[in-house]
Amino acid sequence: MTLSDELQAATPAKLAIEDVSKVFRTNRGTVHALDKVSLQIGEGDFVCLVGPSGCGKSTLLNIIAGLEQPDSGQTLMDGKEIAEPGRDRMVMFQESALFPWLDVLGNVLFGLKLKPNLNSNERKEVARFYLKLVGLEKFTRANVHELSGGMKQRVALARALAPNPRVLLMDEPFAALDALTREQLYGDIQKIWAERKKTIVFVTHNVREAVCLGNRVVLFSPHPGRIREEFEIDLPRPRDINSVELAGYATRITRALKGYVHAQEAE
Amino acid sequence: MKRFFSSVLFFIALVVAWHFVAAAKVNPVMVPDPLAVWDYIKESTLDGTLPQATWVTLRRLLTGYFMGIAVGLPLGMLVARFKLMEDTVGVLALGLQTLPSVCWVPLALIGFGQTEAAMLFVVVMGTVWSVIIATDNGVRNVPPIYARAARTMGAGPFYTLTHVTLPASAPFIVSGMKQGWAFAWRSLMAAEIFVTILTGFGLGQLLDYGRNLHAMDQVIGVMLIIVVIGLLADKILFSPWERLLHRRWGTGKV
Numbered sequence: 317m318t319l320s321d322e323l324q325a326a327t328p329a330k331l332a333i334e335d336v337s338k339v340f341r342t343n344r345g346t347v348h349a350l351d352k353v354s355l356q357i358g359e360g361d362f363v364c365l366v367g368p369s370g371c372g373k374s375t376l377l378n379i380i381a382g383l384e385q386p387d388s389g390q391t392l393m394d395g396k397e398i399a400e401p402g403r404d405r406m407v408m409f410q411e412s413a414l415f416p417w418l419d420v421l422g423n424v425l426f427g428l429k430l431k432p433n434l435n436s437n438e439r440k441e442v443a444r445f446y447l448k449l450v451g452l453e454k455f456t457r458a459n460v461h462e463l464s465g466g467m468k469q470r471v472a473l474a475r476a477l478a479p480n481p482r483v484l485l486m487d488e489p490f491a492a493l494d495a496l497t498r499e500q501l502y503g504d505i506q507k508i509w510a511e512r513k514k515t516i517v518f519v520t521h522n523v524r525e526a527v528c529l530g531n532r533v534v535l536f537s538p539h540p541g542r543i544r545e546e547f548e549i550d551l552p553r554p555r556d557i558n559s560v561e562l563a564g565y566a567t568r569i570t571r572a573l574k575g576y577v578h579a580q581e582a583e
Numbered sequence: 584m585k586r587f588f589s590s591v592l593f594f595i596a597l598v599v600a601w602h603f604v605a606a607a608k609v610n611p612v613m614v615p616d617p618l619a620v621w622d623y624i625k626e627s628t629l630d631g632t633l634p635q636a637t638w639v640t641l642r643r644l645l646t647g648y649f650m651g652i653a654v655g656l657p658l659g660m661l662v663a664r665f666k667l668m669e670d671t672v673g674v675l676a677l678g679l680q681t682l683p684s685v686c687w688v689p690l691a692l693i694g695f696g697q698t699e700a701a702m703l704f705v706v707v708m709g710t711v712w713s714v715i716i717a718t719d720n721g722v723r724n725v726p727p728i729y730a731r732a733a734r735t736m737g738a739g740p741f742y743t744l745t746h747v748t749l750p751a752s753a754p755f756i757v758s759g760m761k762q763g764w765a766f767a768w769r770s771l772m773a774a775e776i777f778v779t780i781l782t783g784f785g786l787g788q789l790l791d792y793g794r795n796l797h798a799m800d801q802v803i804g805v806m807l808i809i810v811v812i813g814l815l816a817d818k819i820l821f822s823p824w825e826r827l828l829h830r831r832w833g834t835g836k837v
Contacts, residue, residue: 381735382735383731383734383735401734401735401737402737403735403736403737405735406735406736407731407732407735409728409731409732411728413726413728413729413731413732415729415732415747415750415751416751416831416832416833417750417751417753417828417831417832418750418831419831426733426736426746427736427737430736430737430738430742431737459830459831459833460831460833461831461832461833462833475736479736479737
């Protein structure tokens with residue numbers, strides 16, 4: 317494989333989640349994180365999973381990542397069952413999970429080092445390419461603690477993109493950032509999604525964020541975690557989180573979400 | 584540079600003060616003049632006694648110390664990883680670490696006789712327990728998210744251990760190695776003062792001879808060498824690591 321092949325975006329994959337259930341047993345009792353959840357995600361789709369905490373949306377993301385196994389049901393990528401983590405599905409976590417003992421370049425290189433067919437110069441070239449894509453080409457030699465929260469998440473994004481995955485899984489990656497930084501990253505993510513053609517599954521509890529980013533917004537309710545409703549977001553891109561149309565969608569979805577939560581509390 | 588000069592000034596002042604105390608001849612046996620100590624160091628360096636003893640001591644120390652680390656590091660990781668190891672070796676390490684390492688000397692002498700092996704044994708015992716405990720502690724303090732992130736990037740269990748868990752626990756491990764070094768150094772000095780090992784005269788033995796001869800210049804001269812070795816070890820062996828860790832982690836600034 318040559319460098320220019322490597323820098324071509326990999327074809328996005330389609331995901332199928334079929335009747336997935338997952339129960340966690342702790343000393344405080346059992347938690348039905350997911351109860352017979354099914355979801356189809358097409359190639360290059362951008363799907364946001366929304367719901368209150370404990371609704372199992374992060375668990376579903378971990379199952380797609382291969383970090384956890386479902387108790388029953390199956391998750392398929394292009395028809396093949398997902399059994400373990402793989403570089404075709406990269407994850408971005410809420411905390412950046414960057415390694416403090418490596419500098420910025422070293423962090424982006426970490427995933428590439430485990431990839432065959434690239435020599436050390438090519439790996440560095442690939443890493444620099446993605447750091448440039450997220451606008452941090454001047455910070456390759458910076459230490460992690462010297463970066464702001466937003467910059468850390470940009471490095472985490474570059475690190476996730478570098479092995480050229482077909483699916484990008486994002487677990488509330490912007491939850492800890494300030495509003496201004498977040499807005500910038502909404503723009504960047506939409507741009508990268510359009511350019512690099514990834515299938516993206518994005519977990520959040522922020523409805524406006526979901527509407528701003530997703531083609532589809534999937535609503536979860538907790539105890540047990542179930543999918544309640546799906547919304548197609550038919551807005552032109554790039555979307556501005558402060559636009560009136562977007563706020564309209566968000567209001568409708570929030571109302572629906574409250575309805576499910578209240579109905580559940582009344583039970 | 585300014586800090587270097589204040590250090591130098593301080594020590595010059597200390598030596599001058601020492602000289603005046605000695606010149607007052609309050610107790611000429613207890614307080615030799617700094618020049619007499621300097622003469623001892625010079626002469627015994629020229630006739631080879633001091634370099635020879637330093638070499639013998641350092642050889643024992645370094646061999647034992649690195650053996651202790653080679654055993655302690657993997658054991659510490661196993662203790663952190665497996666419940667069975669935690670309940671057995673972990674408890675043992677915790678218990679034996681509280682034992683002052685000089686307490687190993689009588690056992691070593693009975694077991695190995697007056698040999699190099701006895702000296703090595705004492706140094707290894709001084710090192711290994713604190714390295715086990717520091718490694719265990721370090722591994723337990725690694726945020727689990729690092730290993731998860733590494734797994735998604737295609738890292739297997741062994742690669743995660745060597746490339747994530749180990750570097751992530753480096754701050755703990757380095758301070759454990761530093762503590763191990765201090766324990767090993769102290770226990771070796773005690774052992775060398777305690778017993779004469781016929782295969783080599785170390786600094787501790789030279790110190791003890793000084794006492795037997797009532798040669799205070801020799802006693803203080805050897806003590807000075809021991810202090811200098813300790814300082815150098817800290818500056819050469821540990822400071823570069825600590826600086827690197829501080830730079831990466833953004834710690835160490837008050």
